[in-house]
Amino acid sequence: MTPTLELAHELLRRPSVTPEDGGCQALIAQRLAAVGFRVEFMPFNAVTNLWARRGDSAPLFCFAGHTDVVPPGPREHWDSDPFEPEVRDGLLYGRGACDMKGEIAAMVTAVEGFIRDHPDHPGSIAFLITSDEEGPSIDGTARVVETLEARQEKIDWCLVGEPSSHERVGDTLKNGRRGSLNGFLKVMGKQGHVAYPDRALNPLHILAPFLVELVDEEWDQGNAFFPATTFQIANLNMGTGAENVIPGTLTAQFNLRFSTELDAETIQRRVVAILDRGGFVYELIWRLSGNPFLTPTGALVEAASAAVREIMGYRPELSTDGGTSDGRFIAPTGAQVLELGAVNASIHQVNECVGVQELEQLSAIYRRILEKLLVV
Numbered sequence: 001m002t003p004t005l006e007l008a009h010e011l012l013r014r015p016s017v018t019p020e021d022g023g024c025q026a027l028i029a030q031r032l033a034a035v036g037f038r039v040e041f042m043p044f045n046a047v048t049n050l051w052a053r054r055g056d057s058a059p060l061f062c063f064a065g066h067t068d069v070v071p072p073g074p075r076e077h078w079d080s081d082p083f084e085p086e087v088r089d090g091l092l093y094g095r096g097a098c099d100m101k102g103e104i105a106a107m108v109t110a111v112e113g114f115i116r117d118h119p120d121h122p123g124s125i126a127f128l129i130t131s132d133e134e135g136p137s138i139d140g141t142a143r144v145v146e147t148l149e150a151r152q153e154k155i156d157w158c159l160v161g162e163p164s165s166h167e168r169v170g171d172t173l174k175n176g177r178r179g180s181l182n183g184f185l186k187v188m189g190k191q192g193h194v195a196y197p198d199r200a201l202n203p204l205h206i207l208a209p210f211l212v213e214l215v216d217e218e219w220d221q222g223n224a225f226f227p228a229t230t231f232q233i234a235n236l237n238m239g240t241g242a243e244n245v246i247p248g249t250l251t252a253q254f255n256l257r258f259s260t261e262l263d264a265e266t267i268q269r270r271v272v273a274i275l276d277r278g279g280f281v282y283e284l285i286w287r288l289s290g291n292p293f294l295t296p297t298g299a300l301v302e303a304a305s306a307a308v309r310e311i312m313g314y315r316p317e318l319s320t321d322g323g324t325s326d327g328r329f330i331a332p333t334g335a336q337v338l339e340l341g342a343v344n345a346s347i348h349q350v351n352e353c354v355g356v357q358e359l360e361q362l363s364a365i366y367r368r369i370l371e372k373l374l375v376v
């Protein structure tokens with residue numbers, strides 16, 4: 001068994017359903033301390049976070065990731081125990097194999113190999129690992145970044161090991177993510193008998209035309225890196241259960257995935273302007289899950305693209321699609337942020353798996369990126 005595969009096994013054997021860490025970070029810390037990293041645990045509430053750094057000087061290259069996993073669901077839906085890793089036909093199975101304990105194993109062995117060859121490398125290398133990426137993401141990366149900012153510890157390049165690849169390792173690099181804004185809307189009508197509509201006010205009837213406007217609105221046209229912003233209704237609720245009652249209120253949830261052409265305040269203003277034209281009474285509560293971020297070009301994107309070309313023989317594509325990631329907390333510090341990990345076909349599914357060969361390729365790519373950025 002290769003060192004990467006072996007470490008992946010050890011991490012997968014530690015059950016760590018979010019926000020649990022299951023002892024994964026202690027194991028990672030032990031491996032990193034052995035090659036000269038200074039290790040700090042930064043727990044916040046139920047969340048375990050690890051910050052480990054080797055070197056004091058700039059530039060600082062940081063690997064970021066998470067040890068928590070999504071729940072595996074019923075054991076009988078899996079072909080093997082989700083927390084008993086198993087290799088079958090060249091694939092390593094287990095909850096977190098691909099998202100993202102496999103990538104963490106590859107990061108650790110990449111760094112171990114790099115330090116063996118370059119023990120006196122210029123700059124610094126760090127690991128920012130949290131157990132709160134799959135959960136609310138409040139006490140994880142966001143809090144560690146706050147701590148680093150407070151003591152003016154600055155990340156220059158951050159490689160997030162999320163499974164970014166589409167069909168082959170490194171075919172896709174995520175150099176940004178869309179923002180995500182949620183709205184919770186309550187429209188007040190007046191309850192009544194369906195046979196006497198003039199004495200009632202149906203909240204859906206007054207909202208509907210403006211809901212259509214919100215859906216049809218051209219929020220922006222996107223840009224070179226982002227598709228156009230979209231408005232999606234996630235939930236719509238009303239009704240008393242009786243067929244002869246006009247309900248008094250309606251609640252709706254909606255989400256906008258938005259590009260760097262827009263910001264949350266602008267979207268909120270535009271949504272309110274459309275609703276206000278309806279002249280009805282409503283309440284609207286907003287929750288911003290994440291602002292969009294983008295690393296259009298720069299040394300990190302160039303090093304990663306070149307490393308993929310050298311190891312894999314093809315040129316990666318840049319993409320900003322998919323859900324949000326913890327990169328959204330790191331990018332606002334001014335760091336260049338890039339996501340590069342395994343093929344994401346099985347993430348959050350039963351029988352999650354990663355190619356054994358993918359792990360070796362990732363370890364080689366990560367190491368090559370370090371050489372390109374830190375060894376001139």
Ligand SMILES: [Zn+2]
Nearest residue numbers: 099100133162
């Ligand atoms: Zn993940």
